[in-house]
Amino acid sequence: MNVPLLDLVAQYRGIKHVVLGAIMAVIERQGFIMGPEVAQLEAEVARLSGTRHAVGCASGTDALLLPLRALDLAPGDEVITTPFTFFATAGAIHNAGGTTVFADIDPGSFNISPHAIEAAITPRTRAMVVVHLFGQMAAMEDIVPLAERHGLALIEDAAQAIGARRQIAGNWRMAGELGTVGTLSFFPSKNLGGYGDGGMMVTGDDALAERLRRLRLHGGSRQYHHDEVGFNSRLDTLQAAVLLAKLPHLAEWSAARARNAARYTEAFTGHPTVCPPQVDSLNSHIYNQYTLRVPRRDELQARLKERGIGSSVYYPLALHLQPCFAHLGYQAGSMPVSEAATETVISLPIYPEMSRDQQDAVIEAVLQFYA
Ligand SMILES: Cc1ncc(COP(=O)(O)O)c(C=O)c1O
Incomplete structure (x- = not known):
C-alpha cells in the first residue's frame, strides 16, 4: 500500500x-x-x-x-x-x-x-x-x-x-x-x-x-x-x-496527528527494539513529526521504501559536525546524545488524512522488519 x-x-x-x-x-x-x-x-x-x-x-x-x-x-x-x-x-x-x-x-x-x-x-x-x-x-x-x-x-x-x-x-x-x-x-x-x-x-x-x-x-x-x-x-x-x-482547521489537524501518534505508540510500546517517541508528561505535543528510535535505521528505511511507505531522517548529521561549522572546533563525540540520535531516528507518516489501513500498513512493515 x-x-x-x-x-x-x-x-x-x-x-x-x-x-x-x-x-x-x-x-x-x-x-x-x-x-x-x-x-x-x-x-x-x-x-x-x-x-x-x-x-x-x-x-x-x-x-x-x-x-x-x-x-x-x-x-x-x-x-x-x-x-x-x-x-x-x-x-x-x-x-x-x-x-x-x-x-x-x-x-x-x-x-x-x-x-x-x-x-x-x-x-x-x-x-x-x-x-x-x-x-x-x-x-x-x-x-x-x-x-x-x-x-x-x-x-x-x-x-x-x-x-x-x-x-x-x-x-x-x-x-x-x-x-x-x-x-x-x-x-x-x-x-x-x-x-x-x-x-x-x-x-x-x-x-x-x-x-x-x-x-x-x-x-x-x-x-x-x-x-x-x-x-x-x-x-x-x-x-x-x-x-x-x-x-480554523489547525486544532482538528493537530488532534488527528495526536490520535495517529497514539495508535503508533500503542503498537510499538513494549517492543524489544523499536522505541516510540517519549512525550514529556507536561507537554501537549502537536506531532509535526512522529519519530522512532531504532537499530538498523537505514535498512528499515530502505525496506519501507520498497513497500511504498514514506519516511524521513530528521536529522542525519548534527549541526556541530557540518562542514560549514568546522571553524567552531567541535568534533565527533562533542555532543554524544545528539550524535546518537542522528544514527537512530526515523520519522513515519503522521499526517491527519492518513487512513487506518495506511497506518496499519506502516505498523506492520516496521514490526515485520524486526520480527
Ligand atoms: C526547527 C526549524 N527552524 C527553522 C526552520 C526554518 O523555517 P523555513 O523553512 O520556513 O525557513 C525550520 C523549517 O523546517 C525548522 O524546522
Missing part, C-alpha cells in the same frame, strides 16, 4: 473551495504586498500564541534572523543552541553575526537540555535559541529562569510547534509565549503550512515588535526613510490569505 510521508493533496481536496476563494479575493483586488490578510493573520496568531504581537515575515528562517539581528551582536558574541535541529536555527545565528555555541539535547525529548545550556554560558553569551523539536516544547520552566538569571535573550524556535503547549506551574503556556520572541514557519509541511514560504515572529515586547516590523521592511518605519539597514522579508498577502483559510 502506498503511504506517503505527507499527503498535501488529500488536505487540499477538503479545503479547496475556501482556499481558492481566499486566493482569488487577493488576485481580484490585485493587492499583493502587506494586504489586510497579513494583519488579520498576525492578530489570529498572536491570539493563538498568547502574545500581544505577531509580525509576519518571509520564512521561518527569517523569523529567526530578524530577532537575532535585533540583538545587534558584536563579533565574538555567543548564542547557544541545539545541534539537533534543522540547519536554519544555527545558520540564522551565523548570519546575524553571532558565534554559535552548541549545547546537547535531552535523550528523551530530543530538546535542548537546560543543564547543557547552563554549562555552555560564558561572559560572551548574549542569547539562546531553544527549539521545540518535532512539536513538543522544551523544558521552559527551567530555561526561562536561566535566561533571566544571566540576562540573556530567549528565542523560541517554534517552527515545528505552532499551537504546542506545556503545563507550567499549573497553567498551559503556548509555544512562543514565554521567550523574548517566538518564531514560526509556514513551510508547506508544517502543521499550518502555506502554499510557499512564510514565517512569523510572536512577542509580548512592544518595542521589539516595532523593531521587527521595521527590520522586515528594509529598516524603515516610513517609506523611503531608513533608521537602519533591514531586509525585504514580508509575508506575502497570498500566503496570509491561504493561511487564514487553513487556520
Whole structure:
C-alpha cells in the first residue's frame, strides 16, 4: 500500500473551495504586498500564541534572523543552541553575526537540555535559541529562569510547534509565549503550512515588535526613510490569505496527528527494539513529526521504501559536525546524545488524512522488519 510521508493533496481536496476563494479575493483586488490578510493573520496568531504581537515575515528562517539581528551582536558574541535541529536555527545565528555555541539535547525529548545550556554560558553569551523539536516544547520552566538569571535573550524556535503547549506551574503556556520572541514557519509541511514560504515572529515586547516590523521592511518605519539597514522579508498577502483559510482547521489537524501518534505508540510500546517517541508528561505535543528510535535505521528505511511507505531522517548529521561549522572546533563525540540520535531516528507518516489501513500498513512493515 502506498503511504506517503505527507499527503498535501488529500488536505487540499477538503479545503479547496475556501482556499481558492481566499486566493482569488487577493488576485481580484490585485493587492499583493502587506494586504489586510497579513494583519488579520498576525492578530489570529498572536491570539493563538498568547502574545500581544505577531509580525509576519518571509520564512521561518527569517523569523529567526530578524530577532537575532535585533540583538545587534558584536563579533565574538555567543548564542547557544541545539545541534539537533534543522540547519536554519544555527545558520540564522551565523548570519546575524553571532558565534554559535552548541549545547546537547535531552535523550528523551530530543530538546535542548537546560543543564547543557547552563554549562555552555560564558561572559560572551548574549542569547539562546531553544527549539521545540518535532512539536513538543522544551523544558521552559527551567530555561526561562536561566535566561533571566544571566540576562540573556530567549528565542523560541517554534517552527515545528505552532499551537504546542506545556503545563507550567499549573497553567498551559503556548509555544512562543514565554521567550523574548517566538518564531514560526509556514513551510508547506508544517502543521499550518502555506502554499510557499512564510514565517512569523510572536512577542509580548512592544518595542521589539516595532523593531521587527521595521527590520522586515528594509529598516524603515516610513517609506523611503531608513533608521537602519533591514531586509525585504514580508509575508506575502497570498500566503496570509491561504493561511487564514487553513487556520480554523489547525486544532482538528493537530488532534488527528495526536490520535495517529497514539495508535503508533500503542503498537510499538513494549517492543524489544523499536522505541516510540517519549512525550514529556507536561507537554501537549502537536506531532509535526512522529519519530522512532531504532537499530538498523537505514535498512528499515530502505525496506519501507520498497513497500511504498514514506519516511524521513530528521536529522542525519548534527549541526556541530557540518562542514560549514568546522571553524567552531567541535568534533565527533562533542555532543554524544545528539550524535546518537542522528544514527537512530526515523520519522513515519503522521499526517491527519492518513487512513487506518495506511497506518496499519506502516505498523506492520516496521514490526515485520524486526520480527
Ligand atoms: C526547527 C526549524 N527552524 C527553522 C526552520 C526554518 O523555517 P523555513 O523553512 O520556513 O525557513 C525550520 C523549517 O523546517 C525548522 O524546522
